[in-house]
Amino acid sequence: MDDRRDEHAPSPLHWRTRLIASAPEMRGEFHSLAPAVHRGSTVVFNRLSEAVDDWQQAERYTYGLYGTPTTLELGKRIAELDGAYHCFVTPGGQAALALVSLAYCRGGSHVLIPESAYGPTTELGEDLLAGLGIEVERYDPMIAEGIAALIRPATTLIWCESPGSITMEIQDVPAIAAAARARGVAVALDNTYAAGVLFDAFAHGVDVSVQALTKYVGGHSDLLLGSVSVAHETAYACVGRAHRLIGMAVSPDDCALAIRGLQTLGVRLAHLERSTLTVARWLRERPEVAAVLHPALPDCPGHAIWSRDFTGSASVFSIVLADGWTADRTARFVDGLRLFRIGFSWGGVTSLVMAYPDSSRLGARRERLVRLNVGLEEPADLIEDLRRALDQA
Ligand SMILES: *Cc1c(COP(=O)(O)O)cnc(C)c1O
Numbered sequence: 519m520d521d522r523r524d525e526h527a528p529s530p531l532h533w534r535t536r537l538i539a540s541a542p543e544m545r546g547e548f549h550s551l552a553p554a555v556h557r558g559s560t561v562v563f564n565r566l567s568e569a570v571d572d573w574q575q576a577e578r579y580t581y582g583l584y585g586t587p588t589t590l591e592l593g594k595r596i597a598e599l600d601g602a603y604h605c606f607v608t609p610g611g612q613a614a615l616a617l618v619s620l621a622y623c624r625g626g627s628h629v630l631i632p633e634s635a636y637g638p639t640t641e642l643g644e645d646l647l648a649g650l651g652i653e654v655e656r657y658d659p660m661i662a663e664g665i666a667a668l669i670r671p672a673t674t675l676i677w678c679e680s681p682g683s684i685t686m687e688i689q690d691v692p693a694i695a696a697a698a699r700a701r702g703v704a705v706a707l708d709n710t711y712a713a714g715v716l717f718d719a720f721a722h723g724v725d726v727s728v729q730a731l732t733k734y735v736g737g738h739s740d741l742l743l744g745s746v747s748v749a750h751e752t753a754y755a756c757v758g759r760a761h762r763l764i765g766m767a768v769s770p771d772d773c774a775l776a777i778r779g780l781q782t783l784g785v786r787l788a789h790l791e792r793s794t795l796t797v798a799r800w801l802r803e804r805p806e807v808a809a810v811l812h813p814a815l816p817d818c819p820g821h822a823i824w825s826r827d828f829t830g831s832a833s834v835f836s837i838v839l840a841d842g843w844t845a846d847r848t849a850r851f852v853d854g855l856r857l858f859r860i861g862f863s864w865g866g867v868t869s870l871v872m873a874y875p876d877s878s879r880l881g882a883r884r885e886r887l888v889r890l891n892v893g894l895e896e897p898a899d900l901i902e903d904l905r906r907a908l909d910q911a
Pocket of ligand 1: 609610611612613636679683708710711730731732733742743744863
């Protein structure tokens with residue numbers, strides 16, 4: 519059987535060869551509403567002269583790493599949403615942050631990162647970037663135009679993240695961007711909270727806008743992807759080179775899921791905003807809660823800037839429990855929740871909770887600060903869950 523040729527087959531090729539050489543057959547055009555998933559590493563050409571290895575070619579495909587129809591479609595749709603010149607898709611949000619830092623920094627560069635930044639961003643700076651001879655300086659997220667005093671001749675990049683991770687400070691991004699532009703320094707924003715829609719990064723002067731698509735665009739806690747949107751050709755050339763050299767491969771299957779997520783982003787964000795405000799306002803009235811750090815509520819540092827610059831709020835916020843709450847009591851509260859599941863990340867359909875008793879960055883509040891992500895459950899049930907857990911703690 520193994521080496522027998524099939525005498526009746528129309529093709530003179532061995533069946534083992536035919537298993538490999540058959541091209542997918544198209545019966546005319548296939549118009550589906552769902553995005554096609556094109557998997558592929560190798561892209562084949564009709565003749566050698568077409569095999570041009572140039573990542574900047576918009577019309578042609580060269581190699582799966584530099585884009586398949588599915589991965590490029592996701593990038594195009596995020597770019598449209600962000601109002602970007604171009605968007606690069608990355609394997610995750612952290613990969614997107616690392617890509618931008620590596621694209622903009624060389625040995626001897628100085629980078630400014632807000633104290634409220636996503637933890638692994640800061641760790642990347644203080645570990646790998648420092649090891650490359652890049653100096654990372656942390657700054658007060660509420661610094662606004664005061665950033666000008668920290669800019670040095672060697673400064674190549676200023677990071678912003680608004681609201682900040684866990685502590686939720688809203689930054690005056692336009693003031694920081696104006697100071698940076700006056701000195702010719704690029705500004706990159708982690709715009710994950712805004713999902714590319716609640717804060718218009720480019721209208722506020724940012725050069726590069728990053729998202730963890732893992733959060734709102736994916737929206738269902740089942741994929742990891744990131745995006746780097748650039749405002750102009752200069753940023754495109756800078757980030758594009760690094761994107762190619764680092765080999766930021768993304769899965770077309772994940773990209774197709776993210777495209778599906780984009781279709782429901784509008785209704786999810788609108789619903790999550792309402793539910794989250796209902797839960798946050800209820801918590802604000804509770805005697806066990808000293809502060810609710812939600813951008814749309816006045817306890818949040820930079821609330822006035824949020825009112826000026828954002829078009830809405832999202833599903834993640836933090837609470838500071840009352841004076842005297844110990845780490846043990848906070849843990850009893852977190853462990854007592856049933857609908858709010860204990861887990862990192864946010865932006866999906868499930869309500870989540872996390873505490874950070876060991877985070878030195880939170881200072882004296884670290885034993886009493888709890889971050890919540892509201893999902894698509896009924897707010898009344900979530901409030902009952904919180905009421906019971908607070909009472910029992
Ligand atoms: C989750 C998150 C990231 C990292 O995204 P991953 O896709 O998990 O790598 C980056 N920035 C912020 C603000 C995040 O919340």
